[in-house]
Structures are given as structure tokens and as C-alpha cells.
Amino acid sequence: MDIEPSSTDSDAVNRDDSLAPGFVKVTETETQIDVLHVDANKAFVNTTAEFLENQYDIFVHPASEPEDVVEHLANNEIDCIVADYDMPGGNGIELLEAVREQHPELPFILFTAKTPDEIAGKAISKGVTDYLQKGTSTAQYELLGNRIHNVVTQRRCELRAHQLEQQFVEHAEQTNNVLWTFSPDMEDLIFINSAFEDLYGISTDRFQDNPLCFLEATHPEDRLHVEEAVNRLKDGQPVDIEHRVNGKKDHQRWVQVQAQPIYDDNDEVTRIVGLITDITEQKERENQLRQFKQAVESTGQPFYFTDCDGVIEYVNPAFEETTGYSAEEVIGKTLKILQSGAHDQSFYETIWETLLDGKTWHGELLNQRKDGEQIVIKQTIAPVTDETGQVNHFVAVSNDITEQKTRAQKRKQVIKRMTDGVFEVDADWRCTLISDHAQTVLGVSESELLGENFWDVFGNAQGTTFETEYREVMETREPTSFVEHYEEFDRWFDVQVYPNDDGGIAVYFQDVTERKERERCLELLDRVLRHNLRNDINVIRGQAEIIHNQSMNGIGESAQKIVKKSDNLIQLAEKERVLVDILQEQPEVIDVVVRPFLKTIVTKMESTYPHATLHLECPDEITTTASAKFSKAVEELISNAIIHSKSDDPIIEITVRSTPTDVSIAIVDDAPPIPRMEQNVLLKESEPTSLYHGGGLGLSLVRVLTSRSNGRIELDRVDAGGNRIELTLPS
Known part of the structure; x- marks a missing residue:
């Protein structure tokens, strides 16, 4: 037979809207009990109902056949079923089985004339709540009333406890804190919510099997402290401790454990309850505060x-x-x-x-x-x-900033006396300082400039290189330097601009108008000399060649000397041109692979001087940095070595050595000692003068190019006779 479920199993608790959401109010035990009495003997059912209603406030719903049970359970809230064993179309055991399928907890009492020996064992196996044999006196009704009252009261208490437990579990699962209950000896886990798994990294199933496994998740340095706390709980003492947990996360989680033994009326511990709170963020804040305090203190x-x-x-x-x-x-x-x-x-x-x-x-x-x-x-x-x-x-x-202010004041005093022009502006372009010399050059007084916006005072500088460079330094905080003509004053200025600590800039400048005039005159003179000297010498040389070709004896030899001197003058003019060009150019340093660099020079020199032999000894893959025109210096030294050699077939040795910091290029010849005056020029101990021949000009070229390559020059005599000039460059 099929039995439909009813609401009977949940009627022991009522919802109270005055309580917080999710909470229910447990009512007192209801005075009325609804019983479904299934018995084919209607007279017996009526008699039983009358007695139970009068004596026990038990309301009886009669049913004569098992099929009636379905309708009653669907339409009524039944607290207990009382059934006879013998009934039409079946028996009480079969009815019990059908009821248990849908209502496994509904109290079911067999009230029958059958003896216990006949059916009690089978009934118990099928889940009967109680068994009562019918009698002939009213005592059977009293006994039945007591049995009904007891089983229903017990069932209602179980329902209340179950629902309260469900409420507790539901609310426990909504919190991030861990709630737990242990037996007094801490060996049996009674309850724990799922928050434990995330906090400790241990499943609740494993914790259920081994309640003390949480010690494995405790930081090794804290385990003794936690074990002592467990022992205090076993001794009936409350605990409140903090420690680190969760080995899966390197024990980076901090928890606070608060636990309290619960005593009964006999002062015996019945259970131990506890609350575990994740205080990791609190610890991090405390650590940050501690670090902040340490930083402030130090x-x-x-x-x-x-x-x-x-x-x-x-x-x-x-x-x-x-x-x-x-x-x-x-x-x-x-x-x-x-x-x-x-x-x-x-x-x-x-x-x-x-x-x-x-x-x-x-x-x-x-x-x-x-x-x-x-x-x-x-x-x-x-x-x-x-x-x-x-x-x-x-x-x-x-x-x-007392000392800083004092230094700044002294600095201002020094700047005001500087021969260079100096002025400073802050981040808002307000003028904060101007030297005495700058006031003279710029034609403005300190009182007129300080505190004023620079562009308001020098509006004509807007749109010029001066504005572009000043604003660039103000924005990038990188220093710069430039030479520029200022139209308003018709003067040239060499300017250096630096960022200041206050967010502004400092400008140092020199009036280089006279220097620029000298450079212009030098350029003009250089162009005139290059053109006129070369042309005139070429005319003299041509005429000398004609005389040499048409004359005999001493006149021809004299003409040949004129040709040779003319060639020397032309070479000197070429060296002068190269040197002036280099001096006027912005220095440029490049990376150089030494062996192919020297190999190109050697090939060129061998072509120019076919009677000379050049030996190059240079390992592969040696690199250095040098002026972009450094090859001119090496060519000059090799040319001098060949020209001044004592041999008609000179041999020049070129050797390269390297260290982690330097690369040296040594040029060895068999020429006479280099004259002292030329040595002084090469080693920058003096400049070539008008009283000396043009060789000093070529050596000046070597010196300038080596200096621009951040190198140095060394000069020695070799034992076999000859000169050794070594150029050392950075590796």
C-alpha cells in the first residue's frame, strides 16, 4: 500500500516573525495529540476514542481499513498511528511497512489481540515504535494513553532538537569562524563546521577520524604551546591563545582559539566548545603598525x-x-x-x-x-x-634645514660674486637668484627680477633656442649646454643649464661674442690660406718643373729643390686643413674592431709607400673605442716613420696588445730619435711654433685625436735603434 507524506514531522516548531530572520521559536508541548486509530472494530475504536479524549486530551481519527490511512495522512496532522494487526485486505505489519516508506519517524503502535510471541519480533524488525496487547479492562486504555503520550512527546522533543540542530548548523556554515564541540577528553569530535577546512587545510572527514590531526597543521614552533592548551582544556580550564596554522600555505594563517569546558549540574564536564577566528589580517595590520612604529622610531x-x-x-x-x-x-x-x-x-x-x-x-x-x-x-x-x-x-x-639654509645663503653670496653670469628660477619660472655679473650682462637689476616670472621679463627669449633648452631641462631634469646667439643683445652666449633641487633650473652663461669673432676670423683665414696658398704653390711648383726640365747642372738641381719644398708646403697645408676641420667638429667616439681597422691603414700605407714593409701583429676580435677620425693619427705616425727612416727600404712593426682595461697600438721604426721639440708637441709639453718646421703640426693632429679617444701616448727608444710610439686606448 502507498502512503503520501504529510506535514506531521515538522509541526513541533512554529515560526515567530518577531525574531531575527532564520530563527524559530520552540513552543511548549501541544496539549492535544492527534492519533490515527486503524481497526476494523468500529465500536472498539469509538470506546477507545472516548476514553483517550476525556482522559488524555488525545483526539482520535478513526480508520477501519488500511486504504483510509492515505486520506487521513494527507488531510490531517497526525502525531501517532495506533493499528490492529488483523484488518481487511491486509495486516498491521504491512501497514507499518507502507507508513515507514514515507514517514520513517512517525510513531506507530501495534494495539492488537495477538500475543507478543506471534508478531512482536517481526513488528520490531519493521520499525514499530511500541507494541501493546489488547485487554478486557479499562486499564488497557490507560496504558495505551500513556504509551501514546510518551512516544509523541519524545518524538516532538526529537523534532525540536533536530530543527534546532539544523538551525545551528546552517548559521555555523554562514560564518567564516570555526565552531567546534569536543568530548571532555578531547578524543571525540561532536561537531565542527566547514570553515575548518579552508582555515587549516584539513578535511572535516579526516578531522572526524583523528580529532588531534589539527596539530599537524599547526606551525612546528607553536605546537608545544597548542598541546599545553589542549591539556588545560582536559583539566577543565578555559584557553585563549593565538598561533599559526595551515602547512599547505607555509603556515601563513594566524588563528585565535577560544575554548571553554561546559559543566552540568553535578559540576562535571559534559563537552568542550570552542571558537576559532582567522586573525591573519589583524596580525598583518599589527605587523604593519609595528614596522611603521619602528620606522618612525628609527x-x-x-x-x-x-x-x-x-x-x-x-x-x-x-x-x-x-x-x-x-x-x-x-x-x-x-x-x-x-x-x-x-x-x-x-x-x-x-x-x-x-x-x-x-x-x-x-x-x-x-x-x-x-x-x-x-x-x-x-x-x-x-x-x-x-x-x-x-x-x-x-x-x-x-x-x-637650518644648515641647508645657511649653505644656500653662502652659495648665493658666492654666486653673486662669480664672473660667470648666473640666474635661477623655481618650478613656476619665478626668478629666485641672479649674480652681479648677470645683472650687468642682461641689463636688469635684482629688484626688477626676483619674484617675477622669467618670461614676463625676457619675453623676447620666447620662441628661441633659449626657451626650448630651458623648458627641456625643466621637464626632463637632465642638464644641457649649448652656444646660441641672442638677437636682442646681438651677443653670443655659451650656456649651461642644470636642474635644481627645488624643481627649478640654474643657468650659467658666458658672453663668448669675442671668441666667436676670433673663430670666424680663423675660418676666413683658413679658407683664404687653403685656396691662395695651394694655388700659388702649385704655380711655383709648375714653373720650377719647367726650369728643371729645360736647364742643366746646378740650375736644374735648384729647381728640383723648389719642387720638393712646394710638395712639403702642400702637404703642410693639407695637415692644417685636417687639423682645423677636426678642431671645429663636435667630437665623435665610435666602436672599433682593431684588426680590420689597422689592416685598412696598412694597405693604404703600402700603396702610398711601396718601398716600405709593414708588419702587423694583432689578435682577432680585439675591440676599443676611438675618435671617428683616429685613423688619421695612425697614418701620420706610420708616414713619419717611413719618411724619416735611415733605410731605403724601411720596415715598420705594428703590434697590438690588450688587457681587460686597455688596448695598446705600438709603432716601431728604425728612424733617428725624434727631436725634442717634436716630442714635446706629441706629449703635449708644448705647441708647434713659427720657428719650427711643419712636422709639429702633424704630431699635434696625433695628440688631438688620441685625446679625443680618451687615450694616452708614450714614446721610447728601442735597443736596436729607432723609436717606439705607443697609443693606449680604453678596452
């Missing part, structure tokens, strides 16, 4: 903390050192203790207005130490607000 900057009335609550050691006051002397007092009298009341009112408006104040203060010495303080004061946004404290960080 910083060299004075730091203090006040309430909203300016009463000092905390100062760090740097504050004590800077002001000369100890913490005990200033805590509880206002900042007036530091005032020097240099600022009027309106100055401090402005500070207070800024702070109380929730803004940060930055500025300089002239304060007074305990010993009376005045100090300049660069200070930042910020308001601290509570959760409502109200200002309740102020925090300040200071810098003692």
Missing part, C-alpha cells in the same frame, strides 16, 4: 602626533634630538612650546584653517629649541580623520 626625521586641539600625544627620538625636549617634557602640551616668535598670529591661523579644512599643510617654520637656538624646519602636517570623516588628530613630519 627615522632621522622629527615626527609628532597631536589631538585635534594641537596637544602633543607622541614624539619620536628624532624630535627629541632636534628640539632638545624629551618626550616627557612635551607630551600633554601644545606646539606653542616650539614657537620662536618669528611668525605672527595670522601665520598660525592660516595653518589651522588649512588643517581643519581637511587639507595638508606644507611650509617652513622658524622654531626654537629648548636651549633657545633658532632652527629652520621644513614641515608637512596632515589631518587624520575618523570613520565619519571628522578630523580628530594631526600628524607631522619635519626636516631640520
Whole structure:
């Protein structure tokens, strides 16, 4: 037979809208009990109903056949079924089986004339709640009423307990905290919610099997501490400890464990309950606060903390050192203790207005130490607000800039006396300093410039290279230098621009108009000499060749000497051209692979001087850095070695050696010693003069190119006779 489910199993609790959502109110045991009595003997059912209703407030719903049970359970809230064994179309055991399929917990009492020996064992195996044999006296009704009352009351209590337990579990699963209950000996786990798994990294199933496995998830350094806490709980003492857990996450989780033994009326521990809270974030905040305090305590900057009335609550050691006051002397007092009298009341009112408006104040203060010495303080004061946004404290960080101010004043005094022109502007282009010489050159006085916007005073500089370069340094904070003509003054200036610590720039300049005039004259003279000297010498040389070809004896030899001297003068003019070009160019340093670099030069020299032999000894893959025209220096040295050789078939040795820091190129010849004057030119001990021949000009070229390559020159004589010139460049 099929039995439909009813709401009977949940009628022991009622919802109360006055309680918080999710909570229910447990009612007192209902006075009325609804019983479904299934028996084919209607008279017996009526008699039983009358007695139970009068004596026990038990309302009986009669049913004569098992099929009637379906309708009754669907339409009524039944607390208990009382059934006979013998009934039409079946028996009580079969009815019991059908009921248990849909209502496994509904109390079911067999009330039958059958003896226990006949059916009790089978009934019990099928889940009967109680068994009662019918009698002939009214005592059977009293016994039945008591049995019904007991099983229903027990069932209702079980329902209440079950629903309360369900409520507890549901609410426990909604919290991130771990709730647990242990037996008094801590060996049996009674309850724990799922938050335990995430916090400890251990499944609740494993914890159920081995309640002390949580010690495995405890940090090794904390286990003894936790074990001692467990022992205190076993001894009936409460605990409140903190420790690290979760080995799967390197024990980075911190927990607070609070546990309490629960005692009964006999003062015996019945269970141990506990709450575990994840305090990892709290620990991180505490650590951050600790680190912050350590930083504040160890910083060299004075730091203090006040309430909203300016009463000092905390100062760090740097504050004590800077002001000369100890913490005990200033805590509880206002900042007036530091005032020097240099600022009027309106100055401090402005500070207070800024702070109380929730803004940060930055500025300089002239304060007074305990010993009376005045100090300049660069200070930042910020308001601290509570959760409502109200200002309740102020925090300040200071810098003692007294020495810096003194140095700045001395620097200004030095700058004002400098022969170079100097002026400075801040980040807003306000002029803050100008030297005396700059005032003279620029035609503006200090009073006219200081505090003014630079572009308002020098509007004609806008749109020029000066503005472009100044703004570039202001933006990039990278220094620069340039030479430029200023149209308003019709003067040339060599300018160097540097970023300042205050966000502005410093400009150093020299009037180089006369130098530029000399350079222009030099360029003009160079062009004239190149053109006229070369042309005139070529004419002289041509005429000498004609005389040589048409004359005999001494006249021809004299003409040949004129040709040779002409060639020397042409070569000298070429060297002069190369040297002037190099001097006027911006130096450029390039990377050089030494062996192919020298191989190209050797090939060129062998072509120019076929009677000479050049030996090159240079390992592969040696690299250096040198001037882009450094090959001219090597060619000059090799040419001189060949020209001045004592042999008609000169041999020149070129050897390259390298170290981790240097690359040296040595050129060895068999020529006579280099004259002292030319040595001095090569080693920069003197310049070539008009009293000496043009060889010094070529050696000047070698010296300049080596210097521009960040190299050096060494000169020695070799044992076999000859010169050894070594050029050393950076590796």
C-alpha cells in the first residue's frame, strides 16, 4: 500500500516573525495529540476514542481499513498511528511497512489481540515504535494513553532538537569562524563546521577520524604551546591563545582559539566548545603598525602626533634630538612650546584653517629649541580623520634645514660674486637668484627680477633656442649646454643649464661674442690660406718643373729643390686643413674592431709607400673605442716613420696588445730619435711654433685625436735603434 507524506514531522516548531530572520521559536508541548486509530472494530475504536479524549486530551481519527490511512495522512496532522494487526485486505505489519516508506519517524503502535510471541519480533524488525496487547479492562486504555503520550512527546522533543540542530548548523556554515564541540577528553569530535577546512587545510572527514590531526597543521614552533592548551582544556580550564596554522600555505594563517569546558549540574564536564577566528589580517595590520612604529622610531626625521586641539600625544627620538625636549617634557602640551616668535598670529591661523579644512599643510617654520637656538624646519602636517570623516588628530613630519639654509645663503653670496653670469628660477619660472655679473650682462637689476616670472621679463627669449633648452631641462631634469646667439643683445652666449633641487633650473652663461669673432676670423683665414696658398704653390711648383726640365747642372738641381719644398708646403697645408676641420667638429667616439681597422691603414700605407714593409701583429676580435677620425693619427705616425727612416727600404712593426682595461697600438721604426721639440708637441709639453718646421703640426693632429679617444701616448727608444710610439686606448 502507498502512503503520501504529510506535514506531521515538522509541526513541533512554529515560526515567530518577531525574531531575527532564520530563527524559530520552540513552543511548549501541544496539549492535544492527534492519533490515527486503524481497526476494523468500529465500536472498539469509538470506546477507545472516548476514553483517550476525556482522559488524555488525545483526539482520535478513526480508520477501519488500511486504504483510509492515505486520506487521513494527507488531510490531517497526525502525531501517532495506533493499528490492529488483523484488518481487511491486509495486516498491521504491512501497514507499518507502507507508513515507514514515507514517514520513517512517525510513531506507530501495534494495539492488537495477538500475543507478543506471534508478531512482536517481526513488528520490531519493521520499525514499530511500541507494541501493546489488547485487554478486557479499562486499564488497557490507560496504558495505551500513556504509551501514546510518551512516544509523541519524545518524538516532538526529537523534532525540536533536530530543527534546532539544523538551525545551528546552517548559521555555523554562514560564518567564516570555526565552531567546534569536543568530548571532555578531547578524543571525540561532536561537531565542527566547514570553515575548518579552508582555515587549516584539513578535511572535516579526516578531522572526524583523528580529532588531534589539527596539530599537524599547526606551525612546528607553536605546537608545544597548542598541546599545553589542549591539556588545560582536559583539566577543565578555559584557553585563549593565538598561533599559526595551515602547512599547505607555509603556515601563513594566524588563528585565535577560544575554548571553554561546559559543566552540568553535578559540576562535571559534559563537552568542550570552542571558537576559532582567522586573525591573519589583524596580525598583518599589527605587523604593519609595528614596522611603521619602528620606522618612525628609527627615522632621522622629527615626527609628532597631536589631538585635534594641537596637544602633543607622541614624539619620536628624532624630535627629541632636534628640539632638545624629551618626550616627557612635551607630551600633554601644545606646539606653542616650539614657537620662536618669528611668525605672527595670522601665520598660525592660516595653518589651522588649512588643517581643519581637511587639507595638508606644507611650509617652513622658524622654531626654537629648548636651549633657545633658532632652527629652520621644513614641515608637512596632515589631518587624520575618523570613520565619519571628522578630523580628530594631526600628524607631522619635519626636516631640520637650518644648515641647508645657511649653505644656500653662502652659495648665493658666492654666486653673486662669480664672473660667470648666473640666474635661477623655481618650478613656476619665478626668478629666485641672479649674480652681479648677470645683472650687468642682461641689463636688469635684482629688484626688477626676483619674484617675477622669467618670461614676463625676457619675453623676447620666447620662441628661441633659449626657451626650448630651458623648458627641456625643466621637464626632463637632465642638464644641457649649448652656444646660441641672442638677437636682442646681438651677443653670443655659451650656456649651461642644470636642474635644481627645488624643481627649478640654474643657468650659467658666458658672453663668448669675442671668441666667436676670433673663430670666424680663423675660418676666413683658413679658407683664404687653403685656396691662395695651394694655388700659388702649385704655380711655383709648375714653373720650377719647367726650369728643371729645360736647364742643366746646378740650375736644374735648384729647381728640383723648389719642387720638393712646394710638395712639403702642400702637404703642410693639407695637415692644417685636417687639423682645423677636426678642431671645429663636435667630437665623435665610435666602436672599433682593431684588426680590420689597422689592416685598412696598412694597405693604404703600402700603396702610398711601396718601398716600405709593414708588419702587423694583432689578435682577432680585439675591440676599443676611438675618435671617428683616429685613423688619421695612425697614418701620420706610420708616414713619419717611413719618411724619416735611415733605410731605403724601411720596415715598420705594428703590434697590438690588450688587457681587460686597455688596448695598446705600438709603432716601431728604425728612424733617428725624434727631436725634442717634436716630442714635446706629441706629449703635449708644448705647441708647434713659427720657428719650427711643419712636422709639429702633424704630431699635434696625433695628440688631438688620441685625446679625443680618451687615450694616452708614450714614446721610447728601442735597443736596436729607432723609436717606439705607443697609443693606449680604453678596452
